[in-house]
Amino acid sequence: MLTSLIYLLLALVVVAVVAVAIDKRNFIFGSLLIFSLLLTVMALYLKLAGYVLDKQIPVMNILVILLPIAVIAFAIFWLARNTNIISHKEGKSFTAKLALFLAVTMGIDFYLLFLIGEVHGRLLFFCYTLGLLVYNTFFLLFL
Incomplete structure (x- = not known):
């Protein structure tokens, strides 16, 4: 479930990067990029935390x-x-x-x-x- 969310968020980051490249001064595109990056980093952290906690180190x-x-x-x-x-x-x-x-x-x-x-x-x-x-x-x- 988390892996598919990460792929969805990465696709959202790509869309946001393209949108910001087209219009650099648009507040909505910038906010979309920031929040998609934050959510992607949080999802990647949760995936890493789940992997590490399963290894019991x-x-x-x-x-x-x-x-x-x-x-x-x-x-x-x-x-x-x-x-x-x-x-x-x-x-x-x-x-x-x-x-x-x-x-x-x-x-x-x-x-x-x-x-x-x-x-x-x-x-x-x-x-x-x-x-x-x-x-x-x-x-x-x-x-």
Whole structure:
């Protein structure tokens, strides 16, 4: 099932690359390319993780599980550093702080996903959904 999804996503990447090559300034084509690349990388990671976890190699299992956590932590650090650099060059405007807002929402999402785990109750579910919506909104705006 995952292999056919990877082929479908790779076809979508090819279509998006052709569309971006035709019209480089189109926001929809650029978004399609970015999201198709992200989904393809995630599907390839899941395929790799399934293969590694089936082999039962303890060191590789730990590395495969820690990889997404390390990538998210590095992205949060890089975005916070990027905000500092942009703030010095552009001043203290709202647009200079977009990377910081993205880092904060990624941190909230990271906390909600990995530390809280299952969400119980309507209020916590609402907060979790709101955090994901804010994260995805700033993620789209930043890209």
